[in-house]
Structures are given as C-alpha cells and as structure tokens.
Amino acid sequence: MIKLSCLLELTHVTKVYPTQAGEYLALKGLDFTLNRGEMVAIVGTSGSGKSTLMNIIGFLDHCTTGSYVFSGRDVSHLDDEELALIRNQKIGFVFQSFFLLPRLNALQNVMLPLLYRGIQTDLAIKKSLDMLQKVDMKKFAEHKPNQLSGGQQQRVAIARALVGDAEVILADEPTGSLDSKTSHDVMQLFIELNQNENRTIVVITHDKEVSHHCPRVVTLHDGKVVTESSS
Numbered sequence: 001m002i003k004l005s006c007l008l009e010l011t012h013v014t015k016v017y018p019t020q021a022g023e024y025l026a027l028k029g030l031d032f033t034l035n036r037g038e039m040v041a042i043v044g045t046s047g048s049g050k051s052t053l054m055n056i057i058g059f060l061d062h063c064t065t066g067s068y069v070f071s072g073r074d075v076s077h078l079d080d081e082e083l084a085l086i087r088n089q090k091i092g093f094v095f096q097s098f099f100l101l102p103r104l105n106a107l108q109n110v111m112l113p114l115l116y117r118g119i120q121t122d123l124a125i126k127k128s129l130d131m132l133q134k135v136d137m138k139k140f141a142e143h144k145p146n147q148l149s150g151g152q153q154q155r156v157a158i159a160r161a162l163v164g165d166a167e168v169i170l171a172d173e174p175t176g177s178l179d180s181k182t183s184h185d186v187m188q189l190f191i192e193l194n195q196n197e198n199r200t201i202v203v204i205t206h207d208k209e210v211s212h213h214c215p216r217v218v219t220l221h222d223g224k225v226v227t228e229s230s231s
C-alpha cells in the first residue's frame, strides 16, 4: 500500500466571529486532514463554514482554538506577518470572482506572485508564459481581464495560483460564475493538474456536478464535518 504523506491537519478547530449581536461560532470543533497529492471537494449548505475553513487552511485567518499543523509545523499561533510569508510561498488561491487586477494583462497578473517573491523579471516572464501555455491561455497573454471571457479569466487565475509551485491550490467556488460547459472545462483542468502533476487541490463548491469529479468529498454542516466519502 502507498503511504500518503500528510500535508496539513486541523484538530478540534473553532472559529468565533465577533458580531454586533455577540459572538458567532462558525466552526465548532472541526477535524480535517489533507494528504499531499489529494483532490478533495468541500460541500455543504450556505453558511456551513466552508469559506471560513478555507481562509484558515490558506492562512488568511486564524482559528480561535484548536491546532493547525502544516507540513509538520504547528502554525496555530503564528502572527500575521509569518502567516503572510507562508501563504505567499505555499498557497495558490482561486476565487469565484477571479480577482485579476484590471489594469494588468494576463501575463502580468500571472507574474505577480513571483514578483512579490523577488524573482527576476526574465525568469518570472518565462515561468508565467509556461503556465499560461498549460492552461491554454498563452495566446491571450497580452489581453486585459475585460478582454477575456469568464472561463478565460478563471484559467488565468488558475495559472496565477499554480505559477509559484504552491503546495496546495485552494479554490472557493471556482466555477460559481461560469456556465455549465465552461465550468466542466475548468474542473477538467483541475483534475488533470491533480492526476498528471500530483497537485494537491481543495475545491469548495455548491455544484454536485463539480463535487462528482472529486475522489474525496467532505460535507460540512453547521461548522462541523458531517460526512466523508471517497470513490
């Protein structure tokens, strides 16, 4: 049997949001483990805590209590600066609304994470063009986001998430703004990246069609994991 190596582990994680009506407990003692090379869908009704979980996994936010171990290191108590550093090196994000910078063209958008890391421009251009090629968008390298369709913008956003060799790609409703054919193509791209390059991918989705493509599905309900299934 192949021994899978654990990339990250959340244990008894809670998340409390302060609100005007008092504290709101969005995660209620959640356990979640992700192995390297896995592709997992996170599903659950609106408000069940999916984005909250993704923000914690992706170092965009802290858990309130519980532990978070990433790559063998306890990261539960790191400060914002330390979290930002890990986030920039280890995590590639893809969001429903793409979040491409409107004034930059596709190539410049993909280059951004590399430039933040101080990688030389020539090398950043080369790596970014390779990545655009991978998502079949090289011919649109000079196009600005408003000159691209939704599916094309999402492919550029995926290239940006991949370019820095992140340890994990976190996608929150990546097909939420796309029609069903484009949505299928984007999911197919994730599946290829997982199967051919062993990329570790977490996809949050409402779409049964999308989760159907994932070998492991984790269902959240009311701030907890309620079911796990693997095919």
Ligand SMILES: Nc1ncnc2c1ncn2[C@@H]1O[C@H](COP(=O)(O)OP(=O)(O)OP(=O)(O)O)[C@@H](O)[C@H]1O
Residues within 6 Å of the ligand: 017, 018, 019, 024, 026, 044, 045, 046, 047, 048, 049, 050, 051, 052, 053
């Ligand atoms: N910044 C915040 N302040 C207060 N409450 C919040 C905050 N962010 C999320 N919540 C609450 O926490 C719960 C979980 O929110 P979350 O965004 O994780 O849900 P979700 O599963 O991603 O939902 P959706 O499918 O609608 O995106 C919700 O009840 C939400 O109202």
Ligand SMILES: [Mg+2]
Residues within 6 Å of the ligand: 050, 051, 052
């Ligand atoms: Mg959400």
